[in-house]
Amino acid sequence: MQVAKPVGRNAPAIKYDILSALTVHALSGDKHRQRSILRIIALITTRYNWRNNELSIGREEIARLWSVNERTVKREMAKLRTLGWIAVKRPAARGRVAVYELDLKQLMIDTSEVWPTIGSDFQARMTEEPEVETNVVPFTAKPSLPEVSDGDVWTQVQAILHGRDPELWASWFRHLTEADRAGGMVTLMAPSRFMADYIAQKWTGRLLAAYSRVDPDVRSVRLETAE
Template identity: 35%
Template sequence: MQTSMLRLVALVTARYNWQRDEVSIGQAELSGLWGVTDRTVKREIKRLIESGYLIRTREGVKGRVAAYRLNHHFIAQVSQGCASSIGSDFAARVQSQRPVEQEQPKVLQLAEFVDRQQNRKIPENGTPWSQVCSLLKSRDPANYANWYSRLDGTAEGVTLVLEAQGGFLSGYVATHLADTLEQATRDALGPEWSVSIRRT
């Protein structure tokens, strides 16, 4: 555990944001800071959390690093025996620490998620895009809820211009759903219509 404590001290000294009371750091950066492998980083973070010294406040996912907070109350508890020898100010701080209640993440049940997705509204009635949406929702409600309903559509002549927010959405629609969109547009509006997908 002594090695873990030294690594924790290095992490806090180098990267801890005291104003926000957290440290936000990626696995690769931690690996470089500690001079260890990614596997050791995972094991060390798990040990520090399970032993009570760290609290994970945000999971690390693709494109976003994890965030951690010092468990001040626990650290104060394990420091009580030597607090007075460190100094009166530190001892007073230890005595003032109280447990921090961690907010439990809200778990969205699958049925609730599906219900929300399937109840996405069709755009304003009467527009070319609303007519296409009605057809898409009746033919393929799952893809309508997950993909088509996230698009904004406007007509430019006989071209249905679909705007997608972000590269992932526009790329997925163009790669996987373009043919279905073209067919639904022709079926709903006429054979002369075409589709253009734009990223916003």
């Protein structure tokens, strides 16, 4: 799978492909999925900066766009973060709204089941190998994943992380071990304080997104070290 960066001469077509995948994915689901995806499409079409991958918007403005209260916004944005579709790039500060970023790769992976519905030409564009020295960001085809046991949640989470980004998994996630999982919280052990702090800062959202696909009761991830 692949998706080109939504900038430059072909930017309009690329944006239409992404929005088409989202829309058809929404229509293939129930009313709850449709509403959630309609909301993220509203954010993309009204406030998203494609070039910088930035969504700069406050909770009050989101509530106004969605015609809901801020409590609903908080709940919906948490759901999108759990899916791995959106992450906080810069938190809100006094006089400055939060800046979010979209993970277009995860978004397209999660909508891939509807690509044949859109058309064979669309599926071909999304799955063909990119040419060398282009501005295409490749979706790495899922390689041979670690052996998965149906009853082992952490093994399944590792497999999801490996399939999502093998290089990132090899560099960081494969070194983790699950120490505890209870009350909606998972505690993972890292071999060093540096690794624990770095993963907690950069990749907690991705870990939580992977867990949500195996154990929806998991709502938070904590990184610790034996040091």
